[in-house]
Amino acid sequence: MSLSVLSRRSMLKIAGGAMLGAMLPGCGGSGGSDDRPALSLITPLGGSKDAALARLANQYNEMQSKVRVVVNPVPWDLAHAKLLTMIAGGNPPDLMMLSGMWMAEFRAMNALEDISPWFHNWSGKDDFAPLALQRSRIATAIVGDTVFGLPFEVTVRAMFYQKKWLDELGLQPADTREQWRTLLEKMTISDKNRYGYALRGSRGGFWSWWAIAEEYASTNEWFDADHRCIINSPDHVKGLEYWNAIFQDGLTPPDSINWGYTELVQGFWSGVCGCIEQDNEVVGTCVEHGMDASTLVTAIMPAGPKARVTSNDIWTFAMSSATKNKDAAYAFFEWLLAPEQAISYAREVGVIPPVKQGFSDPELSSGFYKPFMDMINDPTMLQNWYPNYLPEMGEFVEVMVTREQQNMLLKRQSPQETLDKLADFIQAAEKKYVDRYGPDTPRPPEKIG
């Protein structure tokens, strides 16, 4: 036997041995000491919310032996791309916490399980608040009788003010946009690095100015009866002009053109800006950073010339169509969304739960949270609405709007040109939808249920 042959054979043996060795730990390692099938859950809710969800999942894991829920938090900025990659790559998570803006996309990709059979046979469905179900319909998590997602958390916007600034100036929270503009002017002392408003010029700014456009137009419609896009109407343009003027007139930090959620909230609690409009969860963030009743006041949103708008949205729980343990997954939904767990979660993180009992919960309806609950429960306010049935809405909000609104803030284009471009994009998406599915598209509901 020659040395060279021996060495080649030895090499093969070594390689084979190494491969076997590498494979063995994989066989035993996946299950660990807990051999229950795992249900992976992707959540982009962030910080304390993900932690609260993980705590509830652990509680669930301890009380039953069939399955274990594994919570995987993903940063909000990366969540959309991460979920898309997982779905497109054929390896979706079992459970997903989804923004209303993503539902149509993921449904169109056949990524979500139709959970109607479980939902309609579940007595717990009657606990859902009408508003939570309505927002789920707007988000297309519920389409007719078909259910793709269950409401988990209702969000609503209100105004946050620096109370000491108001007291110094002898001002009260503004009731109208006209008063609000005056208030911003009085609060702004740029030499002292004090600005009236924390404007969201980057991602998510749409949710700020769209409400103002609706206030000026007194409608939450996006299309007329003939499916022509109306978001660039003269009244909508006036609303956007109002928002643009806040930036151009220096009532917000110049850097705010690049501000997203994090910078925005920090701009407020750090004392640079006098007010922001934000969801109820930001109350917790402000309190964490030392704000209390002597420094913080929350109020309902000011009314525009023609309407007062309540900007609501919903987070929904969905199940992947590729999930193997569908019964177990739905059983987890049932437990998690029962009033006891839903309200416990909501109290812990300061949000509005999707169940009726939560809407009258004293803890969630008092103090800083009162204006939020007032806005949710007031049927006279105009409720914002988006055509979430259009799969292009994700790109519209995430890319188109941010780019075009920044071009406007940079004075590269006027508010009219900005809305014209956005209307063209959304008009093309609507036409595609109507061509395919017919003219019977979802429309804004008449009143909150």
Next chain:
Amino acid sequence: MPRKSEPYLLLAPAYLLIGGFMLYPMVSVVLLSLHKYQLTDPLDRPFIGLDNYRAILGDAHFLESLANSAVWVGLSLAAQFALGFALSLLLNTTSFRGKGLYQAVIFTPWAVSGFLIALIWAWMLNGEFGLVNDLFLRFGLIDTKIGFLSNERTALLSCVVANVWFGITFFAIMLYAALQAIPASLYEAADMDGASAWQTFWRVTVPMVRPTITVTVLLRAIWIFNWADLIWVMTKGGPGAASQTLALYVFQKAFIGLDFGYAAALGVTLAGLSLAFTVVWLRIGRFHEEASA
């Protein structure tokens, strides 16, 4: 085992891996670029020939992104190379106590994730709360804060600065290794011939490290061209599209616009541009002459 088949058997894993992990995705992307493939419309995937490529030619965002990419790659690469080379020369010619520790520290940025680097720099350059503005104000260099990331003239340059900080290390590591491989006898001969420091640098050092320079510049140029994470985290391509590069545009089209067909065509174009640059650069760098010498 028959001896004839043995070499093929041994090579098979490598071919399978290359085929599976490189060839298949490349062919898939090219095929994808010839189809309409909107991820939200997965059942309607007709073959559309070169339509996606024709659309690119009329896409104003493509041209703007390409121009930004040229600035992004050109400035980043030039500064990284110049500073990296200078650093490697300093390390090669100086000796001091704790040099090993010093080397380890300055090479650290290369080990940090791009996402983290982008976050750190985004906060440092923040126009309201950033460290850089604070230092400039304290030292009296500016009167009012600068919105580095919110100004259309400085947004891309700010990303370049972060990229330079990150990439200097790469050139320093590679060129330092190449410098250490130059035989001392060459410097001794140059010294005996009365060569000046400048002549020694141009006639001995540069020719000896030229193959390394050619390869490292090529690699880094392609990496920077394809690198979207840093800009995405720092500016999201904004304000407007002031810092949107081609790689970022591909990412946005694919993972936000969900238009995988168009994104694939953009990706193939990006790969084509990288390939063209590679061919030109290797010719300029006379890499083949060196390799065969």
